[in-house]
Amino acid sequence: MANEQQYRLRVRYGKDGRLAYLGHLEVLHTIDSSIRRSRLPFSVGNGFARRMRVQFSQALPVGASSKAEYYDLVLTEPIEPEVALERLRASTPSALAPTKAAYVERRAPALEAWLTRSDWHAELEGTGITAEALDAAIAAVAETGAIHYMRGEKPKVADLTRTLVSWQCAQSGDVVELSLQTRSSNEGALRPAILIDAAFSAAPLAGAQLAALRVTREMQAHEEGARLVNPFDENLVISLT
Amino acid sequence: MRPERRDRFRDLEPLLGKVSHPARYLNHEWGAVEDQPGPFHVCMIYPDVYEVGQPNLGIAILYNELNKVEGISCERSYLPWYDMGDLMREHGVPLLSLEASAPVASFDMVGFTLAHELVASNIVETLDLAGIAIRADERDEEDAIVVAGGPSAWNCEPVSPMFDAVLLGDGEEGIVDMARCVRDCRAQGVSRSDILLALSRVQGVYVPSLYDVVVDETSTEEGYAVPKPGSGVPEVVLKRCLQDFAASDPVPQKMVPYMGIVQDRLAMEVLRGCARGCRFCQAGMTYRPVRERNADQIVEGTLRGLELTGNDEVSLTSLSTTDHSQCALVLNRLTSELNDRGIRVSIPSQRLDSFGVDMAAAVSSGRRGGLTFAPEAGTQRLRDVINKNVTEENLEAAARNAFENGWRRCKLYFMMGLPTETDEDILAITAAAKKVLEIGREVVGRGYKSGVQVSISVAVFVPKAFTPFQWCGQLNTEEVRRRQQLMLHSAKDRDIRISYHDANVSVLEAVLSKLGRRGFDLIMAAWKRGCRFDAWTNEFKFDEWVAAGEEVGIDFGEIAWRDLPLDARLPWDHTSPGISKGFLKREWRRALAGVTTEDCTFATCAGCGVCPSLGVENVIAEGHRG
Ligand code: SF4
Numbered sequence: 001m002a003n004e005q006q007y008r009l010r011v012r013y014g015k016d017g018r019l020a021y022l023g024h025l026e027v028l029h030t031i032d033s034s035i036r037r038s039r040l041p042f043s044v045g046n047g048f049a050r051r052m053r054v055q056f057s058q059a060l061p062v063g064a065s066s067k068a069e070y071y072d073l074v075l076t077e078p079i080e081p082e083v084a085l086e087r088l089r090a091s092t093p094s095a096l097a098p099t100k101a102a103y104v105e106r107r108a109p110a111l112e113a114w115l116t117r118s119d120w121h122a123e124l125e126g127t128g129i130t131a132e133a134l135d136a137a138i139a140a141v142a143e144t145g146a147i148h149y150m151r152g153e154k155p156k157v158a159d160l161t162r163t164l165v166s167w168q169c170a171q172s173g174d175v176v177e178l179s180l181q182t183r184s185s186n187e188g189a190l191r192p193a194i195l196i197d198a199a200f201s202a203a204p205l206a207g208a209q210l211a212a213l214r215v216t217r218e219m220q221a222h223e224e225g226a227r228l229v230n231p232f233d234e235n236l237v238i239s240l241t
Numbered sequence: 242m243r244p245e246r247r248d249r250f251r252d253l254e255p256l257l258g259k260v261s262h263p264a265r266y267l268n269h270e271w272g273a274v275e276d277q278p279g280p281f282h283v284c285m286i287y288p289d290v291y292e293v294g295q296p297n298l299g300i301a302i303l304y305n306e307l308n309k310v311e312g313i314s315c316e317r318s319y320l321p322w323y324d325m326g327d328l329m330r331e332h333g334v335p336l337l338s339l340e341a342s343a344p345v346a347s348f349d350m351v352g353f354t355l356a357h358e359l360v361a362s363n364i365v366e367t368l369d370l371a372g373i374a375i376r377a378d379e380r381d382e383e384d385a386i387v388v389a390g391g392p393s394a395w396n397c398e399p400v401s402p403m404f405d406a407v408l409l410g411d412g413e414e415g416i417v418d419m420a421r422c423v424r425d426c427r428a429q430g431v432s433r434s435d436i437l438l439a440l441s442r443v444q445g446v447y448v449p450s451l452y453d454v455v456v457d458e459t460s461t462e463e464g465y466a467v468p469k470p471g472s473g474v475p476e477v478v479l480k481r482c483l484q485d486f487a488a489s490d491p492v493p494q495k496m497v498p499y500m501g502i503v504q505d506r507l508a509m510e511v512l513r514g515c516a517r518g519c520r521f522c523q524a525g526m527t528y529r530p531v532r533e534r535n536a537d538q539i540v541e542g543t544l545r546g547l548e549l550t551g552n553d554e555v556s557l558t559s560l561s562t563t564d565h566s567q568c569a570l571v572l573n574r575l576t577s578e579l580n581d582r583g584i585r586v587s588i589p590s591q592r593l594d595s596f597g598v599d600m601a602a603a604v605s606s607g608r609r610g611g612l613t614f615a616p617e618a619g620t621q622r623l624r625d626v627i628n629k630n631v632t633e634e635n636l637e638a639a640a641r642n643a644f645e646n647g648w649r650r651c652k653l654y655f656m657m658g659l660p661t662e663t664d665e666d667i668l669a670i671t672a673a674a675k676k677v678l679e680i681g682r683e684v685v686g687r688g689y690k691s692g693v694q695v696s697i698s699v700a701v702f703v704p705k706a707f708t709p710f711q712w713c714g715q716l717n718t719e720e721v722r723r724r725q726q727l728m729l730h731s732a733k734d735r736d737i738r739i740s741y742h743d744a745n746v747s748v749l750e751a752v753l754s755k756l757g758r759r760g761f762d763l764i765m766a767a768w769k770r771g772c773r774f775d776a777w778t779n780e781f782k783f784d785e786w787v788a789a790g791e792e793v794g795i796d797f798g799e800i801a802w803r804d805l806p807l808d809a810r811l812p813w814d815h816t817s818p819g820i821s822k823g824f825l826k827r828e829w830r831r832a833l834a835g836v837t838t839e840d841c842t843f844a845t846c847a848g849c850g851v852c853p854s855l856g857v858e859n860v861i862a863e864g865h866r867g
Contacts (some may be wrong), residue, residue, distance in 0.1 A: 018250070018254070018257075018267050018268075018269065019267065019269075019499070021257045021258070021263035021264065021267055022263075022264050022267070022499050022500075023262075023264065023500075026264050026499045026500050027499075029499065029500075029505075030271070030497070030499050032551070032553070033271070033497050033550065033551030033552060033553075034271070034551060035551070036547075036551030036552070036553065037271075037548065037549070037550070037551035039548065044581075044582070044583040045583075050583035051583065052583065062258075062263070063257075063258050063263075091551070093269065093270070093271050095269070212255070
């Protein structure tokens with residue numbers, strides 16, 4: 001398609017309920033077929049495989065929910081964003097439903113590397129967990145500067161000096177709520193569950209037992225100096241007319 | 242006691258974070274029927290993990306048919322992988338359905354797909370995890386009615402003690418009749434034994450408990466089944482056959498799984514049945530007659546299915562897609578519609594001739610992976626014995642056509658241990674591979690860079706019920722090994738690669754194919770020794786199976802390797818796909834004489850007995866084939 005028109009539609013979607021347990025590839029696969037079902041005029045790559053031109057933001061850990069995941073989809077016709085959003089909503093499983101869509105600059109940077117900041121909300125339930133103890137435990141982990149953990153068979157290191165931005169803990173009945181701000185670097189992102197795991201090995205939470213953990217990504221943004229740029233920032237979004 | 246029907250997802254949820262592939266257990270896929278009002282509830286089960294079972298067309302068809310009926314709802318379930326199964330047992334969570342997360346044991350009717358022989362131990366595991374009594378005769382009045390059906394129902398004796406009823410043949414109408422029958426009986430407060438009696442009156446339904454197994458001088462030690470006195474059940478249960486196949490929904494699989502599954506594409510069943518008459522092929526004998534959909538229906542159904550599911554590939558499935566009388570037309574229409582949209586069309590295998598290669602080229606849109614052919618036997622003599630109506634010239638023309646069309650790699654499927662096979666036939670396998678390689682080098686060029694490669698894959702022949710080879714013994718393992726060595730040493734070219742299927746798997750398949758009802762003791766003993774997921778190469782524990790056999794007095798070699806007398810009554814004689822025993826015997830004699838029998842969709846009726854006994858006939862879209 002040498003001279004087809006191309007319009008880059010940015011879509012925000014959530015990941016909710018039991019679909020939190022979908023892996024990243026499963027989400028991509030599901031959204032791919034949702035887009036096909038929507039019958040939007042998507043652009044197809046030129047390679048042998050003839051893939052749909054769509055790019056996603058960074059993988060969300062399995063088990064985490066989200067209110068702010070993104071993909072950029074290239075369309076060959078300028079469908080009104082509201083119309084496109086409606087069609088995508090109708091063709092996507094509700095737990096992955098898109099919540100916002102707008103066209104962005106054709107040459108805007110790719111989402112995956114560009115979205116470097118995430119805000120998380122976690123709820124912890126179990127025995128011996130208090131907001132204060134969790135706060136102190138995370139501080140103790142942060143102090144060490146890095147977390148060494150295993151991912152499958154592979155040893156991994158999370159560099160906290162780069163990736164852990166800040167956190168706040170609050171008590172709400174039996175549930176401890178954690179707000180967490182993280183940054184991804186070239187080496188990777190900090191998964192909230194890894195930090196929380198490490199915190200339970202730290203002294204302030206000695207003897208505490210985690211029974212249930214719910215993690216939600218609340219926000220993603222690009223960090224530009226001290227400023228956080230939203231994926232739908234007015235400097236990025238373009239109107240069709 | 243049947244457990245209460247309620248949503249138990251909350252009990253399962255805490256386990257999801259601890260298992261591999263949690264998506265197996267999530268459900269609510271696009272296209273699933275989430276609303277399950279009942280009040281009569283059926284659960285269809287494929288006894289393997291989700292990603293293996295989900296693509297199964299049979300279950301998709303029955304799921305739709307049952308959910309269409311007012312007052313009947315149908316859900317699905319699969320066997321959890323070890324990690325999840327163990328956790329469920331540990332936490333007291335029974336097997337649940339996907340749609341409503343209700344205990345499988347709470348359903349009114351539970352149906353299993355008998356996809357192949359090797360699911361036997363998984364059925365036991367599934368029932369146990371569900372908390373349903375494994376043996377039908379141990380179930381209580383109120384317990385779920387457990388039924389089965391599918392390709393491997395042809396000889397279902399070894400698994401039959403687990404089932405209240407088995408449906409033979411095409412399931413789409415029969416399953417609804419069965420559900421209605423159970424529902425009506427339950428509404429009238431009929432006893433369990435009377436429900437089974439009522440089920441035995443439904444055409445195509447075999448109720449194992451209403452038959453006694455008799456061993457006498459007319460049978461082998463596997464015996465034969467006769468109606469229990471006074472039961473009034475038929476001596477022979479004839480299969481169901483859907484004559485108006487073309488009127489059925491062409492795209493039954495409307496669900497889009499989250500996880501990458503084994504066959505991640507839209508399946509369009511273009512035709513059912515195959516009358517080529519390969520004498521080793523059970524499906525060819527048991528799915529007759531041939532019924533085609535027409536080109537319009539295939540193209541329209543495909544486009545609709547793609548819209549509904551968002552799949553990026555469609556597979557035209559059947560036992561012999563390239564035999565469809567409008568195959569070229571269908572492929573041309575589909576590829577011209579779909580190529581620009583990045584949607585691939587695939588056909589599962591091609592006919593071994595030039596036409597087959599043309600069809601493969603038509604759908605490949607420039608991609609040239611390996612091309613697969615199945616000559617099955619190396620010499621013309623042996624191909625005539627098995628009635629694989631393919632000549633040397635066919636193979637050579639197909640290979641030439643393939644290389645000229647840009648393919649570089651050919652894969653050839655063969656069987657070893659076919660009746661009457663000699664060393665000459667074995668050596669002919671590698672000779673055929675060399676010939677194909679030679680043609681490739683001639684067309685493409687010699688030298689390493691040409692990339693021409695031929696691989697041969699050799700499976701051990703498994704004699705199956707309702708084929709002309711049902712009386713044959715399997716080749717014993719020692720002889721299999723010797724012939725494998727012979728073959729390996731005869732193929733010296735580095736561009737010929739040989740691979741074998743595990744001969745032990747074939748032995749177990751043969752044993753389960755040939756045993757009568759006492760085979761169930763073997764299955765139970767093997768399950769108790771930890772056998773399950775036997776179809777998974779890494780999970781298959783042959784030694785445990787053999788030890789289980791010793792425990793219950795079943796010698797594998799004796800069962801698998803011996804020939805059966807032609808006039809013996811066989812353990813599966815009371816079930817029938819409509820093929821007459823006389824035809825099978827005639828075919829066996831013709832095989833020994835090396836005389837072939839023509840495909841009745843290309844030539845005249847071969848007298849297999851299916852059409853007259855079932856009151857059906859071949860339906861060919863174009864009016865004729867060839
Ligand atoms: S009865 Fe005749 S026409 Fe019918 S399937 Fe058999 S051989 Fe073919």
